[in-house]
Amino acid sequence: xxxxxxxxxxxxGFKLIALKLVHATPEHLEKHYADLAGRPFFPGLIKYMASxxxxxxxxxxxxxxxxxxxxxxxxxxxxSNPGTIRGDFALATGRNICHGSDSVENAEKEIQLWFPExxxxxxxxxxxxxxx
Ligand code: DAT
Ligand code: MG
Numbered sequence: 001x002x003x004x005x006x007x008x009x010x011x012x013g014f015k016l017i018a019l020k021l022v023h024a025t026p027e028h029l030e031k032h033y034a035d036l037a038g039r040p041f042f043p044g045l046i047k048y049m050a051s052x053x054x055x056x057x058x059x060x061x062x063x064x065x066x067x068x069x070x071x072x073x074x075x076x077x078x079x080s081n082p083g084t085i086r087g088d089f090a091l092a093t094g095r096n097i098c099h100g101s102d103s104v105e106n107a108e109k110e111i112q113l114w115f116p117e118x119x120x121x122x123x124x125x126x127x128x129x130x131x132x
Contacts, residue, residue, distance in 0.1 A: 005060045005119075007110040008100040009069035014059035016067075018111070018119040023053040031113055041094055048095060056114045065107055068100040 004015070024032075029049045036042050059068065073080025073087045077096055080087030090096045101107035111119065 003059055003060065004104055004105075006062050006064040006068045006101045006107045007112060007114060008057060008059055008064070008072065008098075011059065011061055012067065012071060014061035014064055014067075015124070017060050017121075018056075018058035018115045020056055020115075021053050022114070024050060026050045028113075032110065045096060053113050056109050058115060058119050065091070065101055065104050068073060069102065072098050072100045 009052065029046045033042065033045060033049075036045065036119035061067075071084060073084030073090075075086075075096065076093045077086040080090070082088060085098050086096050089120050090098075101110050
């Protein structure tokens with residue numbers, strides 16, 4: 001639907017409805033990546049993602065989840081097309097630099113985890129102020 005939302009870090013005509021710089025704690029990231037707990041790379045993933053701040057964003061628009069994933073590229077940057085974030089800027093699976101929700105349901109969970117204060121409600125009507 002046209003109000004579908006995802007948690008991604010890039011723009012393509014979507015509406016930005018939340019953004020913040022967060023230096024997440026390992027505990028926060030363990031919740032975010034809970035599905036992967038127990039995998040051999042899990043401790044390294046948490047350390048990597050907690051090593052510095054990330055820019056968290058919520059973008060809204062048609063097919064935001066699927067289009068967001070397409071823009072990120074494949075989990076392994078080696079399999080990511082040029083023009084995708086991972087295909088252009090990452091080399092290794094364990095250091096693939098970005099995250100995007102993989103389903104509408106998970107997106108809503110992740111938005112709640114990263115933006116418990118809620119997103120910003122607004123309409124894009126700046127022009128009437130700029131050209132008044
Ligand atoms: P994605 O981020 O494409 O949704 P995922 O949810 O399966 O991929 O895994 C989350 C992150 O965990 C992934 O972006 C990088 C890391 N990861 C996944 N599989 C890995 C592996 N085999 N070795 C090292 N890191 C891995
Ligand atoms: Mg994932």
